[in-house]
Amino acid sequence: MISSNQLRFSYSAQKKFSFPDIHCNDKETLLILGQSGKGKTTLLHLLALLLTPESGDVFIAGKSVKNLTPQEITATRARNIGIIYQRPHFVSSLSVLDNILLSNYLANKQEDRHKARHLAEQLGFADHLSKKTNQLSQGEQQRVSIARSLMNNPNIILADEPTSNLDDENCQRVIQLLKRQSAQIGASLVVVTHDQRLKDEFSNQVFL
Amino acid sequence: MNLFKISIANLREKKLNSFLSALLLTLGIGMISLLLLLNKQLDEQFKRNLKGIDMVVGAKGSPLQVILSSIYQIDAPTGNIPLAEVNALRKNPFVKSVIPLSMGDNYQGFRILGTTPKYVEHFQGKLAEGHLYNASMEVTIGSKVARTSKLKIGDQFSGSHGLDSEGEKHEDKKYKVVGIFQPSGTVIDQLILTRLSSVWDIHEHAEESETPAVAEVEHSEGQTHADPEPDEEGKDVTSALIQFRNPMGLLTIPRQINDNTSMQAALPSIEINRLFSLLGVGIETLRTLALIIISIAGVSVFISLYNSLKDRKYEMALMLSMGATRTRLFLMLLIEGLSLAVIGFFAGIIASRIGLWVFSKSAEQDFHYSLGKFALLPEEFYLFFGALAIGVVAAALPSLGIYRLNISRTLAEE
Numbered sequence: 001m002i003s004s005n006q007l008r009f010s011y012s013a014q015k016k017f018s019f020p021d022i023h024c025n026d027k028e029t030l031l032i033l034g035q036s037g038k039g040k041t042t043l044l045h046l047l048a049l050l051l052t053p054e055s056g057d058v059f060i061a062g063k064s065v066k067n068l069t070p071q072e073i074t075a076t077r078a079r080n081i082g083i084i085y086q087r088p089h090f091v092s093s094l095s096v097l098d099n100i101l102l103s104n105y106l107a108n109k110q111e112d113r114h115k116a117r118h119l120a121e122q123l124g125f126a127d128h129l130s131k132k133t134n135q136l137s138q139g140e141q142q143r144v145s146i147a148r149s150l151m152n153n154p155n156i157i158l159a160d161e162p163t164s165n166l167d168d169e170n171c172q173r174v175i176q177l178l179k180r181q182s183a184q185i186g187a188s189l190v191v192v193t194h195d196q197r198l199k200d201e202f203s204n205q206v207f208l
Numbered sequence: 209m210n211l212f213k214i215s216i217a218n219l220r221e222k223k224l225n226s227f228l229s230a231l232l233l234t235l236g237i238g239m240i241s242l243l244l245l246l247n248k249q250l251d252e253q254f255k256r257n258l259k260g261i262d263m264v265v266g267a268k269g270s271p272l273q274v275i276l277s278s279i280y281q282i283d284a285p286t287g288n289i290p291l292a293e294v295n296a297l298r299k300n301p302f303v304k305s306v307i308p309l310s311m312g313d314n315y316q317g318f319r320i321l322g323t324t325p326k327y328v329e330h331f332q333g334k335l336a337e338g339h340l341y342n343a344s345m346e347v348t349i350g351s352k353v354a355r356t357s358k359l360k361i362g363d364q365f366s367g368s369h370g371l372d373s374e375g376e377k378h379e380d381k382k383y384k385v386v387g388i389f390q391p392s393g394t395v396i397d398q399l400i401l402t403r404l405s406s407v408w409d410i411h412e413h414a415e416e417s418e419t420p421a422v423a424e425v426e427h428s429e430g431q432t433h434a435d436p437e438p439d440e441e442g443k444d445v446t447s448a449l450i451q452f453r454n455p456m457g458l459l460t461i462p463r464q465i466n467d468n469t470s471m472q473a474a475l476p477s478i479e480i481n482r483l484f485s486l487l488g489v490g491i492e493t494l495r496t497l498a499l500i501i502i503s504i505a506g507v508s509v510f511i512s513l514y515n516s517l518k519d520r521k522y523e524m525a526l527m528l529s530m531g532a533t534r535t536r537l538f539l540m541l542l543i544e545g546l547s548l549a550v551i552g553f554f555a556g557i558i559a560s561r562i563g564l565w566v567f568s569k570s571a572e573q574d575f576h577y578s579l580g581k582f583a584l585l586p587e588e589f590y591l592f593f594g595a596l597a598i599g600v601v602a603a604a605l606p607s608l609g610i611y612r613l614n615i616s617r618t619l620a621e622e
Binding site for chain 2: 041042045048050051071074075077078079083085089090091092093094098101102103104105106107108111
């Protein structure tokens with residue numbers, strides 16, 4: 001579960017954002033729609049605890065993160081939040097499998113190879129596990145980053161423009177996978193996008 | 209999954225950059241290590257053969273040449289000196305022992321050295337088999353001579369005139385092997401030792417007509433059996449090794465010899481120091497060059513990590529967002545630098561051994577000295593830590609950027 005309360009953030013005096021409150025329960029989905037420049041990524045980074053808001057608060061699984069130390073914030077993010085970025089990025093020197101296992105390692109959890117293989121089969125890239133990530137197509141890469149975000153059984157999955165670089169077919173596939181996987185682990189799924197194709201896929205929507 | 213694995217994967221990802229950095233370190237470390245090895249072994253070889261010899265007398269000429277030819281058997285002798293003058297030194301109260309040497313022939317490049325049994329005693333030569341020469345034309349050979357020439361006890365051979373194997377052969381008179389020394393690590397290993405009289409016989413033989421020469425050989429044999437340190441009128445030797453009873457000898461005798469006799473006195477300690485200071489200039493230059501190469505290696509590690517960090521900024525931000533601490537990533541980058549340093553160090557140590565082996569081969573061929581000690585030197589442990597320090601510094605400087613990385617901005621930029 002994730003919610004926010006009167007989040008404000010400013011990059012400079014001219015570039016200020018104040019965001020509508022959002023709320024997304026476990027097993028629910030939320031689509032945040034907005035045009036470029038409306039602060040979509042800023043909001044996502046605030047929700048992902050990558051940025052500290054000027055004012056307002058974020059609640060992860062019901063708990064405020066306001067008074068946490070940077071170390072606690074890092075640990076909270078690693079354990080509770082799976083993030084999927086617009087352009088899938090990986091540690092280029094590692095194989096697909098190792099990139100997925102990296103989530104476990106960096107969150108100080110036991111490496112779950114079995115789970116990684118299982119996810120790879122479900123998401124349809126089980127044949128590519130030993131390849132380098134740059135040998136995969138964009139759609140495959142996005143599916144790998146979904147698998148990566150699911151490795152620690154997060155409470156919340158945040159996706160930043162997960163489909164904007166994909167064709168219609170891959171777009172559908174990725175969004176269905178996201179919905180199905182987050183439902184499976186009972187996580188909140190928050191998608192931030194300007195992609196109008198997703199409008200009909202989500203019942204809860206917020207416009208920036 | 210661990211930091212080490214990620215670091216190695218990163219190094220493998222940038223194979224050429226990593227290779228260049230490791231190669232430069234290898235070169236630098238290899239050069240320094242080779243210099244250390246050579247320095248130590250030359251030093252040992254020189255010191256071991258020098259032990260207990262306070263002065264060498266020889267014909268006038270370069271004192272360094274006298275030392276090199278008489279102690280180390282690597283240069284040509286300066287000429288001959290009368291044996292009578294050498295033996296006169298025995299009467300000096302400061303002189304403890306006088307070992308006359310007579311050379312001029314070789315067998316397959318190994319010098320045939322006429323001397324007294326005192327020489328063997330001085331270098332603590334022990335027999336592996338057979339016995340010490342005790343008649344003219346009998347020889348006892350060093351271990352390396354035996355190994356290389358395949359001479360066995362009872363074999364006969366004829367020496368060649370001069371100090372290299374191309375000299376004219378003394379076919380008419382053959383030496384006979386009667387003993388073989390154990391390996392001692394001293395100059396004896398590479399010598400063929402015989403009586404002084406053998407050398408005289410050979411050369412008189414060549415100069416005079418047959419019959420009187422044979423008579424003389426017999427005559428000298430008969431005489432020398434009784435007297436182990438021959439003192440014959442009109443005979444020459446090449447040089448003599450002198451030991452003093454006490455350091456006072458050092459102050460007076462060399463001057464007396466240089467002023468009052470046809471001989472010159474050379475002091476090994478002074479000449480060898482002179483030689484080493486001459487070599488030292490070259491060694492110093494090589495060492496400086498090696499240090500420059502190592503520094504360049506450090507710069508190369510720095511640049512390659514700096515560049516790869518620029519390329520991997522997003523990766524770093526990504527790992528930070530996935531729960532990595534900055535210290536952990538900093539360590540990961542340090543390990544990359546350290547791995548290069550360790551690889552460079554061990555490759556350098558191996559390279560220096562190969563270099564030493566090649567050098568030893570050629571030294572063996574030219575001077576019959578072998579420098580085959582490949583064990584790690586204590587200095588090389590310091591070298592190891594030096595290499596690690598370079599790896600750490602070169603990796604740490606660019607990697608400090610990790611602590612300034614803005615996660616959100618880096619992730620949003622792409």
